[in-house]
Amino acid sequence: MSDALTVINQYACFNGTVGFYRHASQVCNCEMRFAVFVPPQAKQASVPVLYYLSGLTCTEENFTTKAGAQRYAAEYGLMLVAPDTSPRGEDVPDAEDAWDFGKGAGFYVDATESPWNQHYHMYSYVVDELPTLIHANFPVQPDRTGIFGHSMGGHGALICGLKHPDRYRSISAFAPISAPSQCQWGQKAFSGYLGTDRAAWQDYDATELIKRGARIERAILIDQGTEDTFLAQQQLLPEVFAAACEQAGQPVTLRMQPGYDHSYYFIATFIGDHIQHHAAALT
Amino acid sequence: MSDALTVINQYACFNGTVGFYRHASQVCNCEMRFAVFVPPQAKQASVPVLYYLSGLTCTEENFTTKAGAQRYAAEYGLMLVAPDTSPRGEDVPDAEDAWDFGKGAGFYVDATESPWNQHYHMYSYVVDELPTLIHANFPVQPDRTGIFGHSMGGHGALICGLKHPDRYRSISAFAPISAPSQCQWGQKAFSGYLGTDRAAWQDYDATELIKRGARIERAILIDQGTEDTFLAQQQLLPEVFAAACEQAGQPVTLRMQPGYDHSYYFIATFIGDHIQHHAAALT
Numbered sequence: 001m002s003d004a005l006t007v008i009n010q011y012a013c014f015n016g017t018v019g020f021y022r023h024a025s026q027v028c029n030c031e032m033r034f035a036v037f038v039p040p041q042a043k044q045a046s047v048p049v050l051y052y053l054s055g056l057t058c059t060e061e062n063f064t065t066k067a068g069a070q071r072y073a074a075e076y077g078l079m080l081v082a083p084d085t086s087p088r089g090e091d092v093p094d095a096e097d098a099w100d101f102g103k104g105a106g107f108y109v110d111a112t113e114s115p116w117n118q119h120y121h122m123y124s125y126v127v128d129e130l131p132t133l134i135h136a137n138f139p140v141q142p143d144r145t146g147i148f149g150h151s152m153g154g155h156g157a158l159i160c161g162l163k164h165p166d167r168y169r170s171i172s173a174f175a176p177i178s179a180p181s182q183c184q185w186g187q188k189a190f191s192g193y194l195g196t197d198r199a200a201w202q203d204y205d206a207t208e209l210i211k212r213g214a215r216i217e218r219a220i221l222i223d224q225g226t227e228d229t230f231l232a233q234q235q236l237l238p239e240v241f242a243a244a245c246e247q248a249g250q251p252v253t254l255r256m257q258p259g260y261d262h263s264y265y266f267i268a269t270f271i272g273d274h275i276q277h278h279a280a281a282l283t
Numbered sequence: 284m285s286d287a288l289t290v291i292n293q294y295a296c297f298n299g300t301v302g303f304y305r306h307a308s309q310v311c312n313c314e315m316r317f318a319v320f321v322p323p324q325a326k327q328a329s330v331p332v333l334y335y336l337s338g339l340t341c342t343e344e345n346f347t348t349k350a351g352a353q354r355y356a357a358e359y360g361l362m363l364v365a366p367d368t369s370p371r372g373e374d375v376p377d378a379e380d381a382w383d384f385g386k387g388a389g390f391y392v393d394a395t396e397s398p399w400n401q402h403y404h405m406y407s408y409v410v411d412e413l414p415t416l417i418h419a420n421f422p423v424q425p426d427r428t429g430i431f432g433h434s435m436g437g438h439g440a441l442i443c444g445l446k447h448p449d450r451y452r453s454i455s456a457f458a459p460i461s462a463p464s465q466c467q468w469g470q471k472a473f474s475g476y477l478g479t480d481r482a483a484w485q486d487y488d489a490t491e492l493i494k495r496g497a498r499i500e501r502a503i504l505i506d507q508g509t510e511d512t513f514l515a516q517q518q519l520l521p522e523v524f525a526a527a528c529e530q531a532g533q534p535v536t537l538r539m540q541p542g543y544d545h546s547y548y549f550i551a552t553f554i555g556d557h558i559q560h561h562a563a564a565l566t
Contacts, residue, residue, distance in 0.1 A: 012510070012540075013548035065547065068351035071555075227295070257295075264348065265296035272354075 001137050008033070014074035015040040018064060027121045027129045028087040034130065035060040036138060037070050041077035048144035048282035049079040049134060050275070053126065053153030053160075056185075057104045060084045063150075066264040072272045076279035079140055083130055085152070087119035100185055101192055107180075108156030109204045111193035120193055123204070127160050127167065146170035146278035150267055151230070152177055152185070154222070158206035158241070162214040170281035172221035172274045174267050175228055178241035179207040185235050207237075210244045219251035221277045223270045225260025284420050291316070297357035298323040301347060310404045310412045311370040317413065318343040319421060320353050324360035331427035331565035332362040332417060333558070336409065336436030336443075339468070340387045343367045346433075349547035355555045359562035362423055366413055368435070370402035383468055384475055390463075391439030392487045394476035403476055406487070410443050410450065429453035429561040433550055434513070435460055435468070437505075441489035441524070445497040453564035455504035455557045457550050458511055461524035462490040468518050490520075493527045502534035504560045506553045508543030 001007070008020040016039045025032040041047050050073070052063050063069065063082045073080050086092075086106030093115045095102035106122035135142050147168045149157035154176020161171035180186025181201045190201040202208040224231060224238045231238075238254055245252040260266040284290070291303040299322045308315040324330050333356070335346050346352065346365045356363050369375075369389035376398045378385035389405035418425050430451045432440035437459020444454035463469020464484045473484040485491040507514060507521045514521075521537055528535040543549040 011544060011546050011548040012508070012542040012552070014552050018548050066348050068354065068551065070548075070551065071351065071354075225295070259295040261294060263294050265294040265301050265353075268351065268353065269295070269297050 004133065005137050013037065014070045016042070016070065016074050018070065020060065023133060025087070025125060025129060027124045029119050030087045030089045030092055032084060032087070032125065033060050034081060034083040035064040036134070037064070037073055037080040038138065039074045039077050039079060042079065042139045046139040046141045047077050047079050048146070049081060049138075049140040050278050050282070051126065051145070051147045051157075052080060052082045053108060053147070053149030053156035054082065054085050055149075055151030055153050056085070057099050058085050058153075059104070062264065066268065067271050068268045069271050069275060072275040076275060076283060078275065078279060078282065079138060081130070081134055083126060086122060092119045101188055105152065105189065107152060107189040107193060108159065109190070109193050112200065113193060113195050116193050122156075123160070126156065127164055131167070144169065144282040146282050148172040148174075148274055148278065149176070150174040151236075151262065154178070155180055155186075155206060158220070159204050159209060161216055162206060162209045165216045168216070170218050170278045171216055172277050174270065174274070175224050175230070175236055175262055176206070176222060176238065176241070177236055179205060179237040181205045181208065182237060182240065183235045207241045207244045210241070210248050210250055213248075215250055218281050219253050220245070221274060222252065222254045223257055223273070224254065225257050225262065225266045227259055228262040230262055287416065288420050296320065297353045299325070299353065299357050301353065303343065306416060308370070308408060308412060310407045312402050313370045313372045313375055315367060315370065315408065316343050317364060317366040318347040319417070320347070320356055320363040321421065322357045322360050322362060325362065325422045329422040329424045330360050330362050331429070332364060332421075332423040333561050333565070334409065334428070334430045334440075335363060335365045336391060336430070336432030336439035337365065337368050338432075338434030338436050339368070340382050341368050341436075342387070345547065349551065350554050351551045352554050352558060355558040359558060359566060361558065361562060361565065362421060364413070364417055366409060369405060375402045384471055388435065388472065390435060390472040390476060391442065392473070392476050395483070396476060396478050399476050405439075406443070409439065410447055414450070427452065427565045429565050431455040431457075431557055431561065432459070433457040434519075434545065437461070438463055438469075438489060441503070442487050442492060444499055445489060445492045448497075448499045451499070453501050453561045454499055455560050457553065457557070458507050458513070458519055458545055459489070459505060459521065459524070460519055462488060462520040464488045464491065465520060465523065466518045490524045490527045493524070493531050493533055496531075498533055501564050502536050503528070504557060505535065505537045506540055506557070507537065508540050508545065508549050510542055511545040513545055
């Protein structure tokens, strides 16, 4: 492991290793943390890698402790990488009293508006800097990469995957913010980080990307709980995204899961299906 | 559900339900909380029930969010019940600055020393009051009950099971405090809750119970990580318990797991084996 990376903690888990790491991020201009699950298969050979992007208020820990993903990643031989959801530290500006903007809410964009444009570059962090660091320090096959996420992180997975079909072979999402330009969370984040010119938003809106021709070969898998309060509040709009996909000929599987909400109990229930979806594309 | 029980939260999970509940406890003389996973099979018929006792500093949440147990409980059709680890509330005395005594550290005994004897009756709570409440409010088969736990809760599972082989058909533990009279954690807890007369400790020491003739028909399953720092600190002493079992003819399977520590990553790795162990006895 290079000097660029510092181990915070490592734990044996399903015959592999869960590790938490920190490093000086150039693009976010601060120290960043992420978690990795290295499956047992990586002791013998390089393995495919699957990135997970978390939702509002989360860090690299939520998915790692609550999703129950390691069991399946160990079964299929996939590495899991879970970054934090925003830049961190005392030098990083925050929105006081807001849990849906600022720290914990980077929204996977490269901010252009001051003061956010000094640190809030989660898009470039996720698609460029973090993979470069992973490829240099872990036994992965860079050409076998998938991406998934939850809520704000589902939005992140959709846009990263759709903007880079050359880098990501497979995409899936749990309850993603699917048309951020059309919901309050997205409008608040985009106007704050990107400014009020909506033309700049389109590059980070999965539904708009599909309308403008973005495609990925394999079907996108989306699970959405029917009792998710944020679905009722029109923050997620998966049906808007699915309709855009259908019109554009992008294969998508949107599964409405009766009774499920927005929590990690929902994610844990279907994480096995998602990892299987990615394994089918990556292994 | 009776008026005695208040629902705090419920979540769909693996086609069953995770619920958090609170109630006025008579034996602990305060409000208590616990978590239940009701598996999908309980929609058709009553199911066996498996109690999980948590370790120092935990509440009913740690196991429920981190162990990944619901997947297996749903597969085998077992209900899971996870109580808190001590009485709670402003009226309940606590040990300031101690994480291994007082709140979060009830040690599954009925305290006899003042001021702890007003609330700290976790033994009676686990073996009597909570099962009575569960039987009255959930579709369980009371004659098909198992118990397991982690660390302090592993100690709890061993003593509850060994003292009531009529009530518990199966016992297992992760890194249990196996001979509490012989380790610092146990000595601190027992002298505080039970007084300095060691004769009173024997009733709550699994190794002493085995020596005095306690037996359970089925083999006790214990998993212990070799890299567990508390094992090195002689707080757990599973080999002392296993030796007592061997001498007494009590079947025990002690598995030393190379590389694993004391965390929930260790528990999550082997939770499937433990639930299978209980399912073999209960279903």
